[in-house]
Amino acid sequence: MFSAKLCRIKGFSSSPLLFLKSFKRVLPSLSHGQCTNTHEAECKSKAQKQVCKTVLKHFDAQYSEELGEQWRSARDVLLNPLSWQYSVLLNRFSDLTNLKQDLAELGYTNLLPQTHPESHSQTTPIHLQCFIHRDPVRIPTQIHHPGWLKQYYLLNAASLLPVLSLNVKEGEHVLDLCAAPGGKSLAVLQTATPGLLHCNEVDQHRHDWLLKTLESYVPPAQQHLLSVTHLDGRSIGSMRPGAYDKVLVDAPCSNDRSWLYTPDTHQGEMWLKERTQLPLLQKELLCSALAAVRPGGVVVYSTCTMSRAENQSVVEAVLASYQGVELLELEQHLIDSLSDHFCFAHFHPSVGQLVIPQKGCP
Numbered sequence: 001m002f003s004a005k006l007c008r009i010k011g012f013s014s015s016p017l018l019f020l021k022s023f024k025r026v027l028p029s030l031s032h033g034q035c036t037n038t039h040e041a042e043c044k045s046k047a048q049k050q051v052c053k054t055v056l057k058h059f060d061a062q063y064s065e066e067l068g069e070q071w072r073s074a075r076d077v078l079l080n081p082l083s084w085q086y087s088v089l090l091n092r093f094s095d096l097t098n099l100k101q102d103l104a105e106l107g108y109t110n111l112l113p114q115t116h117p118e119s120h121s122q123t124t125p126i127h128l129q130c131f132i133h134r135d136p137v138r139i140p141t142q143i144h145h146p147g148w149l150k151q152y153y154l155l156n157a158a159s160l161l162p163v164l165s166l167n168v169k170e171g172e173h174v175l176d177l178c179a180a181p182g183g184k185s186l187a188v189l190q191t192a193t194p195g196l197l198h199c200n201e202v203d204q205h206r207h208d209w210l211l212k213t214l215e216s217y218v219p220p221a222q223q224h225l226l227s228v229t230h231l232d233g234r235s236i237g238s239m240r241p242g243a244y245d246k247v248l249v250d251a252p253c254s255n256d257r258s259w260l261y262t263p264d265t266h267q268g269e270m271w272l273k274e275r276t277q278l279p280l281l282q283k284e285l286l287c288s289a290l291a292a293v294r295p296g297g298v299v300v301y302s303t304c305t306m307s308r309a310e311n312q313s314v315v316e317a318v319l320a321s322y323q324g325v326e327l328l329e330l331e332q333h334l335i336d337s338l339s340d341h342f343c344f345a346h347f348h349p350s351v352g353q354l355v356i357p358q359k360g361c362p
Contacts, residue, residue: 049081049261052268056260066308074306078260086138087111087157088131089183092190093219094149103131106139111157112164128190130160150216155183162248162302163187171195172245175292177233177285180206182213184250189218189225198227198244200236234284237291245297247289251282253303253310275307282314290322 059078063071088103090096108131142150163184168174170192176185179199188197199214201207207230214226231239233249254275262268282303289299303310 050263051079051260052262052265054265055262055268055272058272059256059260063306067306078257086154087160088139089153089155089160089187089190090129090131091149091151091153091186091217092127092129093217093222094151096151099151100129100131103139106133106137107135108133108137111160127192128160128164128187130157132157144212144216146215148216149219153183153186153217155187158304159183160187162250162300163191166191166246166248166298166300168192168194168246173243174198175236175244175247175289176200177236177247177249177289177292178202178251179228180210180213182210182217184248185210186213186217188248189222193222194225196227197225198229200229200231200233202230202232204230234281234288237288241291242294244292245294247293247297247299249285249289249299249301251285251301251303251310253278253282253305254307256305256307276309279309279314279317282310283317286314286318287321290318 059075060071063074067074088108090099111130111132112128138154139152141154142152144150166174166188168188168191172192172194173196174188174194175198176188177200179185180201180203182199185197185199188194199210201210207228211228214228218226254271259268259271262271286299286301289301293299301315305311
């Protein structure tokens with residue numbers, strides 16, 4: 001479902017930082033390989049998307065140099081719309097009667113094991129349940145209705161890896177620094193019940209979107225766990241230093257897939273020029289996150305681009321400002337859990353691993 005580069009960094013004041021770079025994919029709306037009536041227009045639109053040749057030429061030059069042979073697999077995924085995958089994240093706060101059975105009958109399987117690998121008990125549950133399909137199948141998006149909790153959220157399975165890497169525990173204080181539209185915040189709430197989940201989004205439109213998402217999935221009895229703010233994420237570290245156990249920085253970035261399929265060649269060229277401005281913002285957000293996390297806490301940094309300038313260069317520049325920071329590997333149990341679906345290839349000794357979909361896997 002994605003290619004990702006990741007590593008852990010044990011850093012300032014004994015605070016680990018996990019660096020994750022993920023390339024995400026989306027499937028058209030299909031039912032057993034056919035367009036549903038509800039989503040027929042959307043399906044046709046996605047099937048007819050054209051690659052922006054200017055952007056592809058730029059990617060070929062840049063990523064061939066930066067990724068080497070790994071670019072071939074990533075390129076195949078980018079250029080194959082049928083490999084774009086929506087996963088189905090179940091909402092544990094909603095009524096899920098018959099839903100898992102219905103998904104199973106459609107051929108969906110659970111992406112994650114339902115017991116903790118380290119646990120001696122085979123009945124220890126993992127709340128988060130995400131279902132995927134090996135074929136181009138997508139169930140419809142549920143409509144927002146005030147007072148009714150949606151049963152599932154459609155997202156790229158790649159989006160779950162930063163949340164799983166956070167490894168949120170019961171009662172912890174968590175900050176989602178760039179939270180809209182809210183999928184990762186919802187995933188956090190599926191893994192544990194935090195003492196506080198602070199969801200921040202600086203853009204007004206996306207902030208409103210975030211509020212509606214949380215309203216659609218989180219029951220009133222759990223709303224006290226949430227704090228939703230409309231702040232510049234770069235200022236939160238100084239406003240609330242050391243206040244959080246875990247911090248997620250899903251940073252604004254140059255989205256490779258979206259840029260590749262822009263219908264406007266001029267727009268694609270403009271995006272490529274503006275790309276150079278993003279690393280400064282990303283560095284400032286990451287510094288804010290490190291200031292906001294408590295000593296011994298965890299920060300996860302993620303993007304949906306494979307660009308070196310927005311990933312390892314950002315992390316390396318920030319690490320240079322913090323003494324005593326060391327890189328840590330991704331937990332082996334997480335690699336083991338996903339190894340049937342993805343190939344984990346060592347990419348660079350200073351920034352971790354590159355994760356690529358297995359041939360024939362979703």
